[in-house]
Amino acid sequence: xxxxxxxxxxxxxxxxxxxxxxxxxxxxxxxxxxxxxxxxxxxxxxxxxxxxxxxxxxxxxxxxxxxxxxxxxxxxxxxxxxxxxxxxxxxxxxxxxxxxxxxxxxxxxxxxxxxxxxxxxxxxxxxxxxxxxxxxxxxxxxxxxxxxxxxxxxxxxxxxxxxxxxxx
Numbered sequence: 001x002x003x004x005x006x007x008x009x010x011x012x013x014x015x016x017x018x019x020x021x022x023x024x025x026x027x028x029x030x031x032x033x034x035x036x037x038x039x040x041x042x043x044x045x046x047x048x049x050x051x052x053x054x055x056x057x058x059x060x061x062x063x064x065x066x067x068x069x070x071x072x073x074x075x076x077x078x079x080x081x082x083x084x085x086x087x088x089x090x091x092x093x094x095x096x097x098x099x100x101x102x103x104x105x106x107x108x109x110x111x112x113x114x115x116x117x118x119x120x121x122x123x124x125x126x127x128x129x130x131x132x133x134x135x136x137x138x139x140x141x142x143x144x145x146x147x148x149x150x151x152x153x154x155x156x157x158x159x160x161x162x163x164x165x166x167x168x
Contacts, residue, residue: 049084056091070098072107086113090124103133105142116151 051069054060058074068084070076072092081098088094092107103115105125112130113119119133123141132149 054092056089070100086115088125090122114151 049068050066051071052064052067053071054074054076056073059077060075061077063078064070064076064081064083067081070081070083070086072086072088072094074091075093076096078094078096078098081096082100083098084101086094086098086100086103086105088103088105088107088109090106093110094108095110097112099114099116101115102117102119103109103113104120104122105127106122107124108126108128109131110128113127113132115131115133117133118135118137119127119131121127121136121138121142121144123139125139126143126145128145130147130149131144132151134151136148136150138144
């Protein structure tokens with residue numbers, strides 16, 4: 001049974017003060033002279049990353065443009081994808097071609113993969129086809145079937161070429 005007075009219908013209940021400590025990650029505001037609370041110190045914002053997540057049980061066919069990070073938990077079939085980071089989960093399957101800075105494969109990649117930085121193949125990961133990278137890490141159980149090329153500084157595949165414009 002509630003204690004205290006029960007408001008009559010139509011009576012506004014004053015809002016409770018926010019519990020700032022738990023909701024602000026422990027960043028508490030102080031108090032100004034006179035007892036008024038100050039605003040909590042804002043956290044620095046992480047840079048926005050354009051991320052595409054293809055969830056478990058979802059299939060995507062086509063071209064992906066302007067994604068910085070591609071996370072594959074379902075199935076993706078694509079002719080060509082360029083991104084900064086590719087992550088294929090244990091349930092994920094990627095078929096096609098991709099150029100990225102870094103890739104982590106825990107599922108199946110079938111096609112041509114170019115990682116200008118690091119390629120990590122987890123213990124449950126399989127890479128079938130052609131894989132190119134500057135640095136390679138394969139966990140115990142990880143599989144590579146096909147062609148493997150290690151890139152040197154001069155061999156790094158460039159990003160998209162600048163468009164040539166005709167003068168005239």
